[in-house]
Amino acid sequence: MTDHLLEIDGVSKGFPGVQALSGVHLQLDAGEVHALVGENGAGKSTLMKILAGIYQEDSGTIRVNGRPVHIDSPRTAQNLGISIIHQELSLMPDLTIAENIYIGRERRRGLGFFMDDRDLNRRAGALFDQLGISLDPRTKAGDLLVAQQQVVEIAKAMSFDARILIMDEPTAALTDSETETLFGLIRDLRQHHTGIIYISHRLEELTAISDRITVLRDGSYIDTLATPDTDLRHVIALMVGREIKGETRPAVPRETRPTALEVTGLSTKSLLKDVSFDLREGEILGFAGLMGAGRTEVARAICGADRPDHGDITVHGQPVKIKSPSDAARLGIGYLSEDRKRFGLMLDQDVGFNISISSIPSYTNAVGLVRDNQVRQTARHHVESLKVKTPSIAQQTTNLSGGNQQKVVIAKWLARDCDILIFDEPTRGIDVGAKEEIYDLLTTLADQGKSIIMISSELPEILRLSHRIVVMCEGRVTGVLDNADADQEILMDYATRAGAHGGMTV
């Protein structure tokens, strides 16, 4: 048996409450592009962070050129020739390309006090020649296009003599022609016997660039396939797994109900392209899509947290302008962020304060002073009806569990009389039992006539609760489906087809 460039053998990693990886395998050979795919939370980034030396594996073996290694720090990873190109580029815009590449490794002159810029530019130039890159090393990184910055990041990785290159969604921000340029560079690197692990949500790309595909699901190794012999539908089926049947789906369609919210042509310069959909009264409208598809951006635009560049919004038939969250709240639209601690709660304040803060002007007396009795009454009422587990409304919210914190945010919007609620990942960071409670609560709220948008990356959750489902990919709506017409594979198919399914299938 010949030694692989990199061999990951039965690697497992657990965090408190969750097994992120269990017994994952992957072999990477020199001159190979090996694609790593899986849904959000499948364990790709955990695996990547283990290779980068940010996390350490609990069990299993990693071999580089046949030698078992223990990657205990980013420095070790670097010494082993492992380099990672992160999704978020990290060049310093005010430094030149050459300075960015060799930062911390500059040759010094004059008692180590001065930079040797000439040497820096010469070395960068030589590196670019070797990689066939035509960029001037003296250009400021901030003046480069995203694709060019990507190239510089790759050159930086190669300057560390990287033999193993890990690329995380490298094409996420690239245009088609830029993607082609990047692929050209990747093919060159392959010629130079570099091994590349390629992570991407754009499955069509894999056919163009990868040699093999390894699929992860829920932290487990599923299969490795040779790309030329593989149908992408099969890859999708492996990614989502067999659907878990038996979970209830909402039975009654809400098509006959009046429209609560209508969004037309919502666009932003950075991401959203012509997003249109409608939400009926008493409906749960699921928003499916992969990370970065633009679902949160849509939510933030509707609730006034961000200002879109184009687009019209109608609430209960009335055209409205939403310039700020206070406009949205006045119209009865409440937003529940996936990041409750940052956008939802005042953690060092108590439960009653948090529940009442959005509706406080409605509790004032003639002189403008807050009637604390009424505040407490309202807070207690919501704590009881939503079954928030807290010793009292005077408890600091920071001491509550994730599920109960979520209920406090819900209570805040109910106290404000909001009838359009936008939930962004309502069960993220909430344990299984509490999830069920949140599901029941969402269903109850919809039955009471509240209109709900539910953004979720968990397809079973979407399928279980939504009456209809909007699927997004790269800032566009790629499909609007009735629940009855949807399953995980269909949703995943729409979620990975940027532009391919341009029209809406209502």
Add this chain to the structure above:
Amino acid sequence: MKPVETAERTPEAGPEAANGGATLGTSRGFLRKQLQQILAFASLIVLVGFFALANSNFLTWSNMMGILVSTAVIGILALGTTYVIITGGIELSLGTGMTLSAVMTGVFLANLGLPLVVGVLGGIMVGAFIGFVNGFNVAILKIPPFIATLAMMLIAEGLALVISGTAPIYFTDVPGFTSISQGTLIPGVNVPNAVIILIGLTAVGAIILNKSVLGRYTFAIGSNEEAARISGINIRKWKILVYTLSGAFMGIAGVVLAARLNSAQPSLGVGYELQAIAAVVIGGTSLQGGKGSIVGTLIGALIVGTVTNGLRIMSIPQEWQTVIIGLVILVAVYTDILRRRRQS
């Protein structure tokens, strides 16, 4: 120093009663919220006791009134800025803004000869306007509070000198003006009006902070501005109001100071802002925002006044008094940090 020991020996409330009974949780929560105030008050008592033992002239009626009168100006400044600090901001133009308000009061009353009430209200309005501009710069132009109010500190200082021609404006010809600070409103009880104003403003300030929508939003903005915004609170409007309110307190402090000195001193004022901020912090208001109380600030101001007065009575030189006030601030803030760390 004594305050530290008091603080460190205070037993913690014990593990958080997450599953405990409602009443228990409530009373403990209440105690915990008031702890910094209770500590500050205990420190004040200890300080008074210490100085009383050290010097027999300390604990006399006239000296006590002297402390209160000298605390009044810094106390009023501190009350107003408590709101700003609870929102997570800072207000550095307090001292010179107060001076500008005093100078303008002098212009209105002594130079223009306007009626007393009009001149006094005008002076207060000048303070409120300075606060409004600060609020506008912070909330609308998004200039960091430190920079915005530092710039205003210089602007107000310069304007006060320009307008007054660098010379003090005397109120000798304005009948009744000095009695704003020096007179006694309550017949028979020898408490100067400056002290009564301080106490009255404390009451008003506490009601606004604890009972009004403005107060509730002040805490909300300081706890988590982004969450407050998403909750539908118009952050810009309320921040401007908070700074304007602080400015109005600053204007009142200017009037009280001028009435006490019977003159508007254009070069006086720098340094008051730091003493006022010190009083706020000693009183348990967090510079990170989201936490604080008006009563705490009053106690903080009294601590600053007491230490200054006590050290003077003990004939400790002015320079060393400043050093010791600095140390008191360090101790007070560190106590608060210790308490938070143990809590989490």
